[in-house]
Amino acid sequence: MTKERFSLQGQKAVYHVTxxxxxxxxxxxxxxxxxxxxxxxxxxxxxxxxFVDAGFPGMLPVLNxxxxxxxxxxxxGLRGTLNKTSYFDRKNYFYPDLPQGYQITxxxxxxxxxxxxxxxxxxxxEKVIRVNRLHIEQDAGKSLHDRDPNFSVIDLNxxxxxxxxxxxxxxxxxxxxAGTYVRTLRNLLVTxxxxxxxxxxxxxxxxxxxxxxxxxxxxxxxxEIKNLNSVRFMQQAILYEAQRQIxxxxxxxxxxxxxxxxxxxxxxxxxxxxxxxxxxxxxxPDPDLPPLVLDDTWVEELTQTLPELPDxxxxxxxxxxxxxxxxxxxxxxxxxxxAFFEKALSLRDQATPKALANWVMSxxxxxxxxxxxxxxxxxxxxxxxxxxxEMVATDTLSGKMAKVVFEEAWETGEKPAVIVEKKGLVQIxxxxxxxxxxxxxxxxxxxxxxxxxxxxxKLFGYFVGQLMKRTxxxxxPGILNKLLKERLS
Amino acid sequence: MRKRLKRLTLRQTAKNLQEGTLSATELAEHFLExxxxxxFNAFITVHPEILLEQAKEADLRIKRQENRPLEGLPxxxxxxxxTKDVRMTAASRxxxxxxxxxxxxxxxxxxxxxxLLLGKTNLDEFAMGSTTAxxxxxxxxxxxxxxxxxxxxxVPGGSSGGSAAAVSGELALAALGTxxxxxxxxxxxxxxxxxxxxxxxxxxxxGIVPLASSLDQVGPMTHSVEDAAWLLEFMAGHDxxxxxxxxxxxxxxxRAVGQSIKGLRIGIPEEYRTNDMDSALQSFWEQGAExxxxxxxxxxxxxxxxxxxxxxxxxxxxxxxxxxxxxxFDGVRYGLRAxxxxxxxxxxxxxxxxxxxxxxxxxxxxxxxxxxxSHEAYFEKAQKVRRxxxxxxxxxxxxxxxxxxxxxPTGAFPLNKIPNDPTTLYLNDVFTVPINLAGLPAxxxxxxxxxxxxxxxxxxxxxxxxxxxxxxxxxxxxKCAVFPRAGWEDK
Numbered sequence: 001m002t003k004e005r006f007s008l009q010g011q012k013a014v015y016h017v018t019x020x021x022x023x024x025x026x027x028x029x030x031x032x033x034x035x036x037x038x039x040x041x042x043x044x045x046x047x048x049x050x051f052v053d054a055g056f057p058g059m060l061p062v063l064n065x066x067x068x069x070x071x072x073x074x075x076x077g078l079r080g081t082l083n084k085t086s087y088f089d090r091k092n093y094f095y096p097d098l099p100q101g102y103q104i105t106x107x108x109x110x111x112x113x114x115x116x117x118x119x120x121x122x123x124x125x126e127k128v129i130r131v132n133r134l135h136i137e138q139d140a141g142k143s144l145h146d147r148d149p150n151f152s153v154i155d156l157n158x159x160x161x162x163x164x165x166x167x168x169x170x171x172x173x174x175x176x177x178a179g180t181y182v183r184t185l186r187n188l189l190v191t192x193x194x195x196x197x198x199x200x201x202x203x204x205x206x207x208x209x210x211x212x213x214x215x216x217x218x219x220x221x222x223x224e225i226k227n228l229n230s231v232r233f234m235q236q237a238i239l240y241e242a243q244r245q246i247x248x249x250x251x252x253x254x255x256x257x258x259x260x261x262x263x264x265x266x267x268x269x270x271x272x273x274x275x276x277x278x279x280x281x282x283x284x285p286d287p288d289l290p291p292l293v294l295d296d297t298w299v300e301e302l303t304q305t306l307p308e309l310p311d312x313x314x315x316x317x318x319x320x321x322x323x324x325x326x327x328x329x330x331x332x333x334x335x336x337x338x339a340f341f342e343k344a345l346s347l348r349d350q351a352t353p354k355a356l357a358n359w360v361m362s363x364x365x366x367x368x369x370x371x372x373x374x375x376x377x378x379x380x381x382x383x384x385x386x387x388x389x390e391m392v393a394t395d396t397l398s399g400k401m402a403k404v405v406f407e408e409a410w411e412t413g414e415k416p417a418v419i420v421e422k423k424g425l426v427q428i429x430x431x432x433x434x435x436x437x438x439x440x441x442x443x444x445x446x447x448x449x450x451x452x453x454x455x456x457x458k459l460f461g462y463f464v465g466q467l468m469k470r471t472x473x474x475x476x477p478g479i480l481n482k483l484l485k486e487r488l489s
Numbered sequence: 490m491r492k493r494l495k496r497l498t499l500r501q502t503a504k505n506l507q508e509g510t511l512s513a514t515e516l517a518e519h520f521l522e523x524x525x526x527x528x529f530n531a532f533i534t535v536h537p538e539i540l541l542e543q544a545k546e547a548d549l550r551i552k553r554q555e556n557r558p559l560e561g562l563p564x565x566x567x568x569x570x571x572t573k574d575v576r577m578t579a580a581s582r583x584x585x586x587x588x589x590x591x592x593x594x595x596x597x598x599x600x601x602x603x604x605l606l607l608g609k610t611n612l613d614e615f616a617m618g619s620t621t622a623x624x625x626x627x628x629x630x631x632x633x634x635x636x637x638x639x640x641x642x643x644v645p646g647g648s649s650g651g652s653a654a655a656v657s658g659e660l661a662l663a664a665l666g667t668x669x670x671x672x673x674x675x676x677x678x679x680x681x682x683x684x685x686x687x688x689x690x691x692x693x694x695x696g697i698v699p700l701a702s703s704l705d706q707v708g709p710m711t712h713s714v715e716d717a718a719w720l721l722e723f724m725a726g727h728d729x730x731x732x733x734x735x736x737x738x739x740x741x742x743x744r745a746v747g748q749s750i751k752g753l754r755i756g757i758p759e760e761y762r763t764n765d766m767d768s769a770l771q772s773f774w775e776q777g778a779e780x781x782x783x784x785x786x787x788x789x790x791x792x793x794x795x796x797x798x799x800x801x802x803x804x805x806x807x808x809x810x811x812x813x814x815x816x817x818f819d820g821v822r823y824g825l826r827a828x829x830x831x832x833x834x835x836x837x838x839x840x841x842x843x844x845x846x847x848x849x850x851x852x853x854x855x856x857x858x859x860x861x862x863s864h865e866a867y868f869e870k871a872q873k874v875r876r877x878x879x880x881x882x883x884x885x886x887x888x889x890x891x892x893x894x895x896x897x898p899t900g901a902f903p904l905n906k907i908p909n910d911p912t913t914l915y916l917n918d919v920f921t922v923p924i925n926l927a928g929l930p931a932x933x934x935x936x937x938x939x940x941x942x943x944x945x946x947x948x949x950x951x952x953x954x955x956x957x958x959x960x961x962x963x964x965x966x967x968k969c970a971v972f973p974r975a976g977w978e979d980k
Contacts, residue, residue, distance in 0.1 A: 055817040101816020282859040287703035
């Protein structure tokens, strides 16, 4: 089942949107790509810079093996073709945050080509997004223009940090798909441990290429929107840009191929300060670095160290739990939630995976979202959840009471069994216990019983309500109903 | 003192120091006095007080018999090689008073062996040139003069002209130079001393301002083949700070000196015999072959068919890499900075004021040759031709072990007669340039004086990492030639 493609209504036609994303993910490593400087976020300016990073005379780049490992792992996760031999090239241009006057990147032959990432859309359908390439390159330093009225200041801490540039094909057709793609990709990177994927800290940045065309027409001119640092802003920017392009086209203008930035306050894209001419980067192989050759044995060993990939996990969970792909995608949306769920699954006995999943997706996630700190540091553990759901499964606890126990356990960290014991919340399911209560009520309400028997069927609900009160809500609803019916017939 | 030091090689001086017939302080004082006069303009920077301090310490170590192999020996270093906390200019205004806070690997190895920094020598700006006349600190003069015009100043060659003149002019016992297209060998030839460009990857380039990263190598410039072999033993070897260095072990090169070359096959490349080759040069070259034959070698004709492409190929590749390597000199982090109100002006005014004409010419050319419109036809094509030039050598070395050629087409020429046309000047390098393209080792040995009484040298080219064969063969030439050391003094 394929969903109908997203479209935007213009004044003169209906348009399709085409999006390609270039994701820059900082490589998780202690040192930079070609120097020994640390990469930790948040250090004081220019304290994590070697002379190599600062482009001093006679300095030379030396490749950090860990960075290659991380990129290769990511490539395997993207199911791409790992190029056994790849090269480093110089991308030449002048800017103060680029000390060498060139960026070392991989232009001609990247480490990976032809990968893909499967995304799961809200409606439960899946879509395969092709990944054109993944290459390794240096990050630039930071330029800050607002610290001084007369000067821009440069912080080189970030200069030379390793990046993986992951370029998708223009297979994304809506802001929603783009958002899902970024989240899915980020998930993969964090699962593999190859990037922190933290957009707020800048360890994940996205450039979006957007074009529009009337349905059926060939692709329009694409515009690049640079440096989007949150999924939400990216989606806003894509939507705005698509609409802007539609307006332009419908006014009889051409869409200029250019680079734009998204203004998050004005909520619009605007052209970057144009450089005099288009920059020519004059790419050529960097003569300071030999070709990057990956050993077959090394690749094989690396493959062994990979954790379960999200795709495989999704398939496995579906097989094991019978949950829908959508349910599983929701659970996989947050790695700590997923970890919690998987642990709970491993502890279950009578509780069904579906029941556990429902609990996680509703009460649990609602509570987790309100949590200030880390989920795995909180005192409510998978054992707690399983405890509750098991009791529901064995009819020891009613659904209603289970919610009460959940809240208490969440707040206090107390074991569910203990809470139930202390509060006397055990569901009353036995006939011996319930019948006397029913009989007592019916004895007291002789008039209402007669009325019920006379035809006022709505009084059944009244009886149930009263019985629930008298049993402090602990009566097993199903059994109560059955016994009450029997008694009233 | 002068009498004692006259004509001593580095090795002999080291022996004297060890035996106590000479002190490091005397040695340092001797050279500092001469450098003070510096009639050749061979030096850019000297720190006499520091050198004397270090010489004193060296003497103490020698006395305590704690001396290391090169203890107390002062070496001159070309000023594109970074020596810690000493001003490094690359003979350019753009570095201003920059002093690197780090040491080049090759010099660190020399200092660790006890050698001392004599001073930083003059060069063509950023090593771009073959005359040393493009230096922002004025040209260096060749110690030699033509018999025909004894008052006329001659070029020492380039770009390592300062190092060559210093050694030749007896201002230094030995020096380091760098060679991208002949910049050690050609000035060594013009000044009548020995110079070797090792195999690409033999010595570390860390701390050396790059001209063309895939062509540059640092090497010793000395009075004797043995001295060059000795210094190379310390300099060579893998460096983890330079990804282009080889892990191949470093042999004791000095052992090669004096070995027999019986049965060695010497190749004479036909294509090097240009149509307009001076007949005297031709005879000189043949004499070299004759000497080697008499020592038991076999002389063979060989062919390097793509020789005629070498200068153009080199010009393209060198220009391309240089244009990128020099991008970092932008006034932002060190060196000269024009005070300007916007970024564009900061860049353009700094680089305009800081770079000389030849540097600008090569940057512009290199930029153009790698731009979209020229990339394929020039840069990529040059890389392909480079492969062919390399293959020529690989094929030739199936049949021979060493190739013999003259180092330069002529002897040193007058300072005021430097060709205006850069292309003519570039053709000076016709014998040396192919070797850098192929990454092979080559040594230049002074072997005779031409009709004007100026030095002529022979070049030996070897297989990659086979410097031993070069030293072995060069030693034979040296022995046969009996070249008059500091013969310029008698003019």
